[in-house]
Amino acid sequence: MTLLVLLGTMIGLSLLGVHLVFAILLSSTLALLIYRDYIPLEIIAQLFLSGIDNFLLLAVGFFFLAGELMNRGGVTRRIVEFAEACVGHIRGGLGHVNVASSVFFSGISGSAVADTAAIGSVMVPAMEKAGFSRGFAAAVTQSSSVIGPIIPPSIPMIVYAVLAQQSVGKMFLAGVLPGLLVALCLMVMVYVVALRRGYPAGRWQGVGAILRAGASALVALATPVIIVGGILGGVMTATEAGAVAVAYAFVIGKFWFRELTWAGCGEALVAAAKGSATVLVIVGASSVFAWIVADLKVSTTAAELIFSISRDPFWVLVMAMIFVLLIGLFMDPLAGLVVTVPVLLPVMQDIGVDPIHFGVLIVLNLMIGLTTPPVGYLIYLSAYIAKESPEVVIRESLPFLAALFAALILCLCFPALVLTLPQLYSGG
Template sequence: MTVALLVGGLLLLAALGVPLVFAIMASSIVTILVTRPGLPLEVVAQTFVGGIDSSVLLAILFFFLAGELMNCSGITRRIVEFSATLVGHIRGGLGQVNVLSSLLFSGISGSAIADTAAVGTVMIPAMKERGYSAGFAAALTQTSSIVGPIIPPSVPMIIYAILAEQSVGELFVAGIVPGFCIAAALMFTVYIISRKRGYERAEKRAGISEITSGGARASAALMMPIIIVGGILGGVMTATEAGAVAVLYAVVIGLFVYRELTPKLIWHSMLRAAKGASTVLVILGASSLFAWLVADQQINKAVAEVVLSISTEPVMVLVLITLVGLLVGMLMDPLAALIILVPVFLPVTAEVGIDPVHFGLVIVLTLMIGLCTPPVGYLIYLSAIIAKTRPEVVVRESMPFILCLVIVLGLCLFFPQLSLTLPEMFGYRG
């Protein structure tokens, strides 16, 4: 009964086109009225506010703002130019540049959507001019952008850290190796497809002087991830403080080094960052009410019993959770899905001995793949608009790249050390 009201109501409202936040809130309130009729509705507001009452969440706003400021400063262009000197000579050159640019930009934005918008507006038109199909360019851009929430800084990792009461810094570090694995797999796939379709190399091999000069032009931008991750790993800054420092650094670089940042651009960056952060926080607040009901009605215990009745082997449990995550990620906003699924499945993983950091990396990557898959797939529509092509063309061209993402997900699932080795090296584990 409770599951039908809560989950069924949410899915029905979402299918009818009700905005996700209102769908979550409505299904939660109806469930409270039916299952807990004497409960004062003030608990709705209290739980909503309590879900976003955390200083750690300020890091989300800071990282959004830092990414916006760096993008307005011409950072994307410099990263693309530097990437071209490194990999532009490889078969499928502009495709390789696309992937490497996304990898480097992900260390600034922490958002797949921001990565697609920033890199896509530069790379997709350039790839089309060089003879790449619009669908291929859009498909590669959207799938390579998935590395954004995996490489630190990462907005989903911050949210998971709060939900699971884990170290933000440890989760940031856990995503580094899987992020590079995603980039390597995508670049290999670009090479294979480019040979088959006859896509030529974009550039001649750059010399040492060209690489050095390109690196020098992009060096100020590439220092931001070092400041963020280095500050957290060194114990000098918390994630929130690192975000604030990143904003200050972005302003200084934009005003005095690149000299492309203006007061008007700063103002518009603040507005876009506020809009992006508020969207995340509203979803987080609404989903906190949903998660509270899951615990209150002991839905998580019921789910645990079902999962453990199938298998108690840690790997099989994680496989089952991943399959559910892939399905949910296709139908729901990844951040909302993260907030809803973690309270349900985290106790299950704890019971069978799955490391919470390993689980965090796997569930975040699982849900991020949903950004590239229909029917919701925000990145499909965003990249299609930039490429001026149909979404179904982007979906068709994305299949080899999504297969790459699923393979890397499988490797992370079956080989925990891909995500746990660096945290051990940096002393997060005893």
């Protein structure tokens, strides 16, 4: 009964448009009222504060700020120019440039929303001018933005690492090959659609153009190397790496590219504060939710239910991914992490599924939910940028959804795609 109140109230309030953090807190409060005879409501404030009282979560704010500074410092344009020089000559030209730009930009932002806003504002008008439909341009933009939280640095990976008590460095490494696989699947689909519709390809600019554009973008593309290398080398913690990324973003934007203004710095600080606050209040509220889920022993009940169907690790993982997919259709990825990780992770550990493998699968699965109705807000953001209706964007996104699910299935069936780099790092 308590679990039904908890989940039903939260999902219902979310569908009614109540802000996620309030939906979680209100549903948790109602659930605790059922326990009122022996659990004081003061525990809500205690759990909320303890949830965000984590040094590692400072990295979220730093990575938000680094991405905002780079976006205002001329980095996005140079990344797009480099991507165009590399892949613009393939059939579907600017569609491939869109995907490749998301790959490069993902090493800076760590956020799908930031990726959509930054790349979309540049690529959608350019694609429309080149003869691509606005719906197609928006669909490619929102689908490729899924790469942002997969390739490091990644804000959802940090949140999962906190929830599952895993290494941030290993989670970052585990996302590299799946992120590139997602990009490859999307580029194949762009080529197929472009071939069928007769979309144009750009001209081959030559190796010299690639080298020139690469040299201009090199200082920006070095960001993920500095972040991940510093963490894995034991030189920096994830939080310290975030602070270094902010300093690096400021220096290259202000003194190297000379496009970052003091006004832009102020705008970046405000935007980063809003983004960080959104993430942290959700994590805090979700700590209350997670405590109730643990107290109700939901993971034990879930394990019994799943194991009554099958104990084969592969099929258990498949059932878990179907459950996560359904959650992702209606919930924000961060809330989805907090709802699903406490319930499913103990089950995965019981059957021997690597928590790093499970973490990448669950993050990728929930990110796909951002591109699907009814809640997926990348649909509405990309439609707004393209000045197109969400219905058209959804229809144009169907082939790319197939590509995203293909990448997810490959990562599920072949764990080596996720675990090879973390195992090489740890010597396992």
